[in-house]
Amino acid sequence: MSLYVYSTLSRCKQPFHKRPGETVTMYVCGPTVYKPSHIGHMVGPVIFDTVKRYLSWLGYRVTWVVNITDVDDKLIERARELGTTVGALAREMTQDYFRCLQALNVTGIDHFPRATEYVPFMVEIIQQLEAQGYAYRADGDVYFDISRDPDYGKLCHRDAEQMAAGARLEINPKKRNPGDFALWKAARPDEPPEVRFDSPFGPGRPGWHIECSAMSLRLLGAPIDIHGGGLDLQFPHHENELAQSECYTGTEFVKIWMHNGLLKLRDKDGHEAKMAGSLGNVLNVVDALRHLSGDALRFFILKTHYRTPIDLGIWDWHNPATPLPQGLVEARKAHENFVRFAERVRAVLGIPFDQLPAPQRADEARSLTHPEHQAAFQRFREYMDDDFNTGGAVGVLFELVHHLNRLADQGHLDDAATADTALLQTFREGVVLVRELANILGLTFQGLTTSWSGDxxxxxxxxxxxxxxxxxxxxxxxxxxxxxxxxxxxxxxxxxxxxxxxxxxxxxxxxxxxxxxxxxx
RNA sequence: GGCCUCGUCGCCAAGUGGUAAGGCAACGGUUUGCAAAACCGUCAUUCGCCGGUUCGAAUCCGGCCGAGGCCUCCA
The missing domain is CATH 4.10.860 (DNA Excision Repair, Uvrb; Chain A)
Incomplete structure (x- = not known):
């Protein structure tokens, strides 16, 4: 039994390249903090939090970094609209992001570097790229010259000619090749001074991709074991990040590129689309959490394999009578099975489910006497070993819960006076297993508790x-x-x-x- | 136009060469004052369509149809 992970670069599931006990580094592209988080922003964090939980359970020592982009065009524009500063807006939206992560039990992120704190290192990288001939200046900007990198396009399997052929983008005359991208953007007179940084290239601010190179290399070093993000970041963001990083370090940047599927939904007419601010069909996390628990939302994300687009189903998002998409309503119902089970466990064993002690590591001693428990444990592990198949793993959890409910019925465990002590023992064993496996997925089995603002x-x-x-x-x-x-x-x-x-x-x-x-x- | 996904029961979804997990919904039953919950049972001879490879295919190959993503900011 061993772990296989799919990498976008190799386009196949490959055996995980490290052994338990070793350190694993993980970098996931975080948010641009200019608006409250919508539920799509939570997909990556939930998935990679689960990846970290599983790796940790297997005995790896995982260090996970998620960056916060706190300087960017959208941030500048939004701050201007609101009549506030970029810094204040970024701080406020970062707090919103943190609250959302907490609600979804995303606890594994070790560092949240902010782009503005790493500008000197970005400048250093750009200078070296320029010295090596990978970058050129143009009118205060600095661009990466993709024609100098023979590997450019290897992540997304595209080449410059193809891209030029299908170019819908108007060609920036400052660029040597249409696919060149900005490493440094010259300051514009209409921008506030707080986004203006001094550099050898003149005043300005970093391009979008360079920040991830700087923060990942500084905090984790190359090669990073796992680099993650949404499928939509594959190109151009990760392609460019990869190119500039490898040209800078001269070594492999990332071992495994993991990309998660995006949220999709259907409008009243049955047309499918992804969730995106530009389409107006976003559901903010705080709004969703008024109608389902954070645990239910996490469950919704985890019940689909991470590389598959997650289906929210039909949603009439203009209609206040339908605050949730169909998929979330059904996920909430399914999740109720877990909530009721947790209540039953508390009633029978006298301990809240999420406070039950359970093994934290795969190699910890545990005795599973019941064949059903052994089989479930085995199957759960096989699913997770197969590229983190949380959908299958969730199925195992449902089967276990069903089996334990049957045990509780058979042994009359709800009433201490009549309880069958042998079955109670088996029940306890199974419950601890459920708790252990649920914990790997980060599920607490908690239902909605925060509907009221009052006491x-x-x-x-x-x-x-x-x-x-x-x-x-x-x-x-x-x-x-x-x-x-x-x-x-x-x-x-x-x-x-x-x-x-x-x-x-x-x-x-x-x-x-x-x-x-x-x-x- | 280029690159890339996906199409499994009414809905969601696992399964990627060995004869279809699981959840929601639905329908019987046990239980209950009635419900709810829980439990028992029913619910895809079939995996978009057509060919091919194979002893054997939802799984591999080819074609077709359909839906979507990326190529511009996007988790």
Whole structure:
């Protein structure tokens, strides 16, 4: 059993080039912090967080860097629109990004370098590229000359001629080749001084691609084991980053290029499109989290293999009555299985699911006595070893939960007085396994808890009171004679309370062991 | 025009040479005062279409049809 990972460069799954115990470096292109994050921005972080979790579980020591682009055309423009500074806008949007990551349980990022902090090193790289003849100055700008790099185009399998042939871009007369790209952009008089940096080439600011080269090389060094990002970054961003980095260092830049699929959705007429600000069909993370838990959103991302476009289904995004795309509504329903399971576990074992101790590493001692548990463990690992197939892994989790529910039913585990102790032991073993595997995926099995802006504790107490009173109604009704009108009306009253709460987004479940409540939307 | 994906049950989705995981929805049943939940059972002889290779193909090859991404900022 060993890990295989698909690389965009080789176009095939290749055996992972390091052994457990070794250090793995990972760099993923982060956001330009000029707008609140939409759910598409979370796909990469969730996937690579899961990659790190799995690698760590296998025993690798992973260092993961995600950059923050805090100087850029869009940022300048947006700050001007809002009448604020680039710095203030960037700080605010960076905070939004961090909150989103936290909500999705993305905890593995070790460094968040900001582009503006690495300008001197970028200048250094550009100077050397120029000295080596890979770059040329033109009117205050500095461009990378792709014709000097024989490897240019190897990541995306394109060559300059092809690109020139299909060129829709108007040719910048300063460039020697149409495919040349800016390493340094000369300052323009209409730009605020805060985005103007001094350099040997004159005042200006770095081009888009150079920042990732600088931050990844400085913090991780070449070769980086895993470089990730969205599929849309493949060209030109990663192609250019690769070219300039290898020309600068003279060595291999990246071992494995991983690209995740993009979010897609369908409008009312059934036309497919990706989610993009330019199309107006974006769903901000904070808006999504009003209607489903961060864990449910993470689950939604993970249930599809990372290289496949993730299908949000139909979404009438202009209609306030449909705050969520169909795919998220269904993911929330599917995820409820996990939430209910976690509640049951807490009721049976007396420990919240996300506080259960479970092995953190693959080589940690664990005894799986039940064949079903052994098989699940095996299959989960095979899926994850096969290019991080989280979709298959999630399936294993569902099967395990189903199996454990059956055990709990058979052993009457919900009621301590009647519980079968042998089955309880098996149940505990299985639950710990679920917890271990869920943790690799970063899933906590938590449902929606933050619907109310008010006092959560008070709400919980009021609900408890309501449940208690309703329980008395039902108890009275049950003891009343079968045909008594009182019995019927009391039950009707109890049902009405339950129905009304359901409309408010609270589900009541009457179990033999008592009534429980849960927020459903 | 060039490069590249994808098309598996009503919907989502795993499976990439050995005879179709899983989830949602739906339908029976157990249970319940009734629900809900949980459990039991049913739910693709078939993987866009047509050919080919093979003992054997959803999986490989060719063609066709359909959807999408990138080539300009984009996770």
């Amino acid at each position: 959560h504790h008070l709400v919980a107490q009021l609900l408890q009171l309501l449940i208690e009173l309703r329980g008395q109604l039902r108890d009275t009704a049950k003891t009343a004679p079968k045909e008594a009108p009182l019995r019927t009306s009391l039950f009707q009253l109890a049902d009405r309370i339950r129905a009304r709460l359901h409309e408010l987004g609270i589900a009541l479940e009457d179990r033999p062991t008592g009534t429980t409540w849960r927020i459903i939307h």
